[in-house]
Amino acid sequence: MRVSSRLRAFTGRPTNELKRFCNPSNTGASNLWCSSPKRLSTVSSNQTGHQGQSTRLKYAILLSTSAATSWFLYARQQGTVYLEGKPPSQEADPKRNPRPNFHLRDDKIDIDKLPKEKAILTTAPDVPPHISRDHPVLLQVDLETTTKLSQLTSTHKYEKWTFNDSSPGPFIRARVGDVIELSLTNRDESGNPHNIDSHGFLGPGGGASITTASEGETKTAHFKVMYPGLFIYHCAAAPVPVHIANGMYGLIYVQPEDDLPPVDREYYVMQSEFYHEPPEKMDNGRMSPEVEFSYPNAQREEPSVVVFNGHEGAVTTDKPLKARLDETVRIFFGNAGPNLTSSFHVIGSNFHRLYRDGDVTSPPGQFVSTTPVPPGGATIADMKMVVPGTYTLVDHAIFRIEKGAIGYLNVSGPERPDFYGSDEPPNPCVGCKLHP
Numbered sequence: 001m002r003v004s005s006r007l008r009a010f011t012g013r014p015t016n017e018l019k020r021f022c023n024p025s026n027t028g029a030s031n032l033w034c035s036s037p038k039r040l041s042t043v044s045s046n047q048t049g050h051q052g053q054s055t056r057l058k059y060a061i062l063l064s065t066s067a068a069t070s071w072f073l074y075a076r077q078q079g080t081v082y083l084e085g086k087p088p089s090q091e092a093d094p095k096r097n098p099r100p101n102f103h104l105r106d107d108k109i110d111i112d113k114l115p116k117e118k119a120i121l122t123t124a125p126d127v128p129p130h131i132s133r134d135h136p137v138l139l140q141v142d143l144e145t146t147t148k149l150s151q152l153t154s155t156h157k158y159e160k161w162t163f164n165d166s167s168p169g170p171f172i173r174a175r176v177g178d179v180i181e182l183s184l185t186n187r188d189e190s191g192n193p194h195n196i197d198s199h200g201f202l203g204p205g206g207g208a209s210i211t212t213a214s215e216g217e218t219k220t221a222h223f224k225v226m227y228p229g230l231f232i233y234h235c236a237a238a239p240v241p242v243h244i245a246n247g248m249y250g251l252i253y254v255q256p257e258d259d260l261p262p263v264d265r266e267y268y269v270m271q272s273e274f275y276h277e278p279p280e281k282m283d284n285g286r287m288s289p290e291v292e293f294s295y296p297n298a299q300r301e302e303p304s305v306v307v308f309n310g311h312e313g314a315v316t317t318d319k320p321l322k323a324r325l326d327e328t329v330r331i332f333f334g335n336a337g338p339n340l341t342s343s344f345h346v347i348g349s350n351f352h353r354l355y356r357d358g359d360v361t362s363p364p365g366q367f368v369s370t371t372p373v374p375p376g377g378a379t380i381a382d383m384k385m386v387v388p389g390t391y392t393l394v395d396h397a398i399f400r401i402e403k404g405a406i407g408y409l410n411v412s413g414p415e416r417p418d419f420y421g422s423d424e425p426p427n428p429c430v431g432c433k434l435h436p
């Protein structure tokens with residue numbers, strides 16, 4: 001219960017004790033205040049011969065007032081008392097909210113006068129370095145769309161639709177107030193048009209209609225990034241679900257003016273699912289090593305594969321995340337879907353800071369083990385690694401590990417038996433995917 005409700009005794013509202021006392025069935029107290037919250041009378045209807053009740057009433061008021069005063073003083077010491085019945089403005093209390101409310105960076109700009117800068121683009125799991133400048137630039141981002149046949153699982157290849165030959169596409173890092181000059185060149189020889197819908201861009205379609213490029217075309221458009229945070233981008237050419245299901249997505253981090261606390265390592269991890277038909281039988285009677293997109297399976301939301309960073313093994317055997325003991329690791333995590341919500345969890349660790357939904361202006365959640373990330377959503381999770389060993393990234397909808405949703409974070413360093421130990425040797429279960 002909020003303290004403010006306890007304080008109502010001060011403003012004339014009845015405590016339960018007083019209500020019981022002034023109940024009409026309680027002889028001698030029937031005319032005590034029972035209706036008006038502003039009037040507190042100690043006058044009895046039958047004063048003669050009822051001095052005892054009047055005295056008890058005074059004691060009751062005295063006790064109630066003392067109790068309320070004590071509670072008020074205690075609660076104020078705890079920092080939870082709200083005299084107005086509501087919490088104080090967060091802006092007014094920097095201790096309560098060290099990151100003050102964000103103000104829209106919507107001041108007019110002369111784009112031609114902005115200094116130009118080429119964006120550093122990285123492929124998962126790498127993240128571009130922190131932006132240290134303190135002014136906006138025209139940030140040039142060059143993307144190309146291609147198709148690329150590559151390994152999806154240990155047994156099957158799949159032709160992905162990509163940005164810059166990778167799925168997920170490049171990680172883009174900007175600073176709030178920057179103007180992104182996006183050039184999209186369509187090098188997909190199948191004839192499909194492609195574009196960019198960024199959740200970090202404000203305007204109809206997130207940029208889709210003014211970036212749609214046909215085969216061989218380059219489209220250039222600019223977007224001021226006014227909100228800080230972590231956002232996904234994806235292709236939104238029709239049919240949109242097919243372009244996303246085939247791999248056309250990535251993350252853009254719009255750094256706030258005052259960036260998040262520095263960490264030792266930053267990583268880019270993106271979850272997505274793939275839907276494919278069974279492999280076809282080839283002329284030689286063997287099964288094809290390639291599989292193709294299945295629209296019916298996607299429509300039924302029954303994925304064949306759920307993976308981190310585009311394919312099975314991307315974050316286990318190919319590029320596991322790495323850290324040293326006592327380092328802090330930040331994971332920029334996105335979920336492209338296209339259908340499933342992720343229950344992102346790192347087995348054996350805990351997010352000591354969690355910027356839910358990629359929100360970098362509100363105070364972070366603390367000590368969160370598992371966080372939901374919807375399709376089209378993102379989150380930023382910080383972990384302090386205090387014990388060496390292998391930590392496993394999962395979607396805690398745990399059957400999805402059988403579809404590929406596993407990643408490793410390998411932490412090197414001397415053992416910490418004071419934090420984690422046993423007289424018995426470790427005995428991992430045979431064949432376990434989660435505890436290698």
Ligand SMILES: [Cu+2]
Nearest residue numbers: 194235237243
């Ligand atoms: Cu596309």
